[in-house]
Amino acid sequence: MSASPADLVREFHRAFGLEARGTPTEVSPELAAHRGELLAEEAAEVAEVAVHGPLDRLAHELADVVYVAYGTALVHGIDLDAVIAEIHRSNMTKRGxxxxxxxxxxxxxxxxxxxxxPDVSRVLRRQGWTPAAEA
Ligand SMILES: [Mg+2]
Structure with missing residues (x-):
């Protein structure tokens, strides 16, 4: 793939007038719920085909989950690549x-x-997030 999922999904959001933020931000409960529902729908589609496939359908639904997850991160202004890097750093410490x-x-x-x-709070703070309790 020539572009990262984050870049592709940003292009999609721009092209279709969907929300996109550049700094981690709490969004309206309605928008947050909508994004959660979209992701739950895609996760359910993965579950439908996880065992019996076919493999092309599994690949499709896995990609949908990632695409919607990146879109949800974009709507909230989260640089998800940086969060994934932190999760990976943490996971690698599972080996002694x-x-x-x-x-x-x-x-x-x-x-x-x-x-x-993982210290996801630190990653988001580096991206400019101020937790609501501190604002
Ligand atoms: Mg799907």
């Missing part, structure tokens, strides 16, 4: 310095002793 990885019975990677939780 000795390289040991502990897993749950189903294969899920567990948090080790050196795990560092």
């Amino acid at each position: 310095p000795d390289g040991r990885i502990s897993r749950r019975f189903d294969g899920k990677v567990l948090k080790g002793d050196h795990y560092e939780a």
